[in-house]
Amino acid sequence: MRKDWIAGALAACLLLTGCGAGAETANDTETSAGSSAQTNTEEPVSKEIFSMDTYMTVTAYGENGQKAVDAAEQEIERLDALLSTGSADSEISKLNAAGTGQLSEDSAELVSRALEINEGTDGAFDITVYPLMQEWGFTDEAYRVPSDSELAALLEKTGSDRLDWDADSSTLALGDGQAIDLGGIAKGYTSGRIMELFDECDVTSGMVSLGGNVHVYGSKPDGSKWRIGVQDPENSEDIAGVLEVTDCAVITSGGYERYFEQDGTTYHHIIDPSTGKPADSGLSSVTIVSADGTLADGLSTALFVMGADRATEYWRQHADEFDVVLIADDGTISVTEGIADVFSSDHPFETISQQ
Numbered sequence: 118m119r120k121d122w123i124a125g126a127l128a129a130c131l132l133l134t135g136c137g138a139g140a141e142t143a144n145d146t147e148t149s150a151g152s153s154a155q156t157n158t159e160e161p162v163s164k165e166i167f168s169m170d171t172y173m174t175v176t177a178y179g180e181n182g183q184k185a186v187d188a189a190e191q192e193i194e195r196l197d198a199l200l201s202t203g204s205a206d207s208e209i210s211k212l213n214a215a216g217t218g219q220l221s222e223d224s225a226e227l228v229s230r231a232l233e234i235n236e237g238t239d240g241a242f243d244i245t246v247y248p249l250m251q252e253w254g255f256t257d258e259a260y261r262v263p264s265d266s267e268l269a270a271l272l273e274k275t276g277s278d279r280l281d282w283d284a285d286s287s288t289l290a291l292g293d294g295q296a297i298d299l300g301g302i303a304k305g306y307t308s309g310r311i312m313e314l315f316d317e318c319d320v321t322s323g324m325v326s327l328g329g330n331v332h333v334y335g336s337k338p339d340g341s342k343w344r345i346g347v348q349d350p351e352n353s354e355d356i357a358g359v360l361e362v363t364d365c366a367v368i369t370s371g372g373y374e375r376y377f378e379q380d381g382t383t384y385h386h387i388i389d390p391s392t393g394k395p396a397d398s399g400l401s402s403v404t405i406v407s408a409d410g411t412l413a414d415g416l417s418t419a420l421f422v423m424g425a426d427r428a429t430e431y432w433r434q435h436a437d438e439f440d441v442v443l444i445a446d447d448g449t450i451s452v453t454e455g456i457a458d459v460f461s462s463d464h465p466f467e468t469i470s471q472q
């Protein structure tokens with residue numbers, strides 16, 4: 118299953134390389150008249166990194182491209198060391214072991230954003246699902262299907278309302294038996310931080326792909342929009358559509374990303390905090406488009422749990438913050454109106470509008 122997941126990540130990267138770095142494509146040549154010849158021939162600096170349990174690509178254009186990519190790599194490694202539940206030395210692992218702790222700036226920001234998203238989504242996004250992730254074996258790949266009574270016992274302890282967060286002192290106290298996992302928003306936060314570094318380095322344009330989650334800075338060097346593929350949940354080799362965007366995060370959560378099979382049933386890694394089981398809401402992927410990477414990541418997970426109806430209702434109340442592509446289990450594609458004009462697909466798709 119890991120192989121499938123890696124293939125998916127690579128498929129996303131390939132598409133990006135084809136479109137993003139394609140200074141030589143016919144399209145770029147045709148549209149080059151209005152932009153300077155110098156930016157059009159500019160070579161990108163690009164680096165592949167394996168971190169946060171996934172393949173990443175960082176690309177930057179401009180005089181300071183190398184500096185920006187190096188800074189991004191350091192930042193990815195710094196945040197991974199801080200946030201990873203996979204390493205016993207991380208701040209989050211130490212907090213989980215001790216049951217309480219004072220958090221440094223990034224972890225504190227992530228916890229407060231996670232709690233905000235938890236409240237806004239009626240608990241669909243919940244960083245206290247970690248013991249459930251462990252029970253299902255997603256943390257160590259020792260997969261198993263827990264019994265209903267095991268899940269019931271864990272659910273009693275699950276819930277961000279049982280966390281005691283003091284924002285003034287950045288101190289978090291966990292409830293009895295609780296542990297947290299920021300894996301549902303860490304990559305979006307990281308890509309957002311990389312955009313800040315790109316800005317500080319004054320790159321002309323850039324992009325980062327963290328395991329298929331994409332965040333773009335500015336437009337492409339020739340001034341055209343970035344073309345980002347939305348993976349077909351049914352087939353990691355195919356794309357369901359393309360988004361043409363600038364300056365935003367495009368982040369997907371799907372049941373196909375990490376899963377195991379037992380007795381003919383597929384169990385994936387996005388847990389519905391109300392049941393303790395892999396979310397089964399009728400959606401096979403949710404792609405959020407937003408300038409805010411942390412929000413995009415948190416909402417991709419949350420709306421996947423919520424299902425199409427609740428996700429649509431949520432979008433109608435927050436349409437100024439994000440847009441979304443929903444792909445249902447039956448293959449139906451729905452796109453909110455803010456991105457309907459920049460989404461294209463070989464398949465028919467419907468537009469979700471404000472009523």
Ligand code: ADP
Binds near residue numbers: 300304
């Ligand atoms: P990925 O990071 O694999 O692309 P997501 O952004 O959807 O996908 O995050 C899934 C990760 O978030 C899981 O691996 C787990 O660590 C955590 N998680 C699972 N279910 C939830 C949930 N309901 N709320 C918050 N985090 C979750």
Ligand code: MG
Binds near residue numbers: 413419
């Ligand atoms: Mg997420």
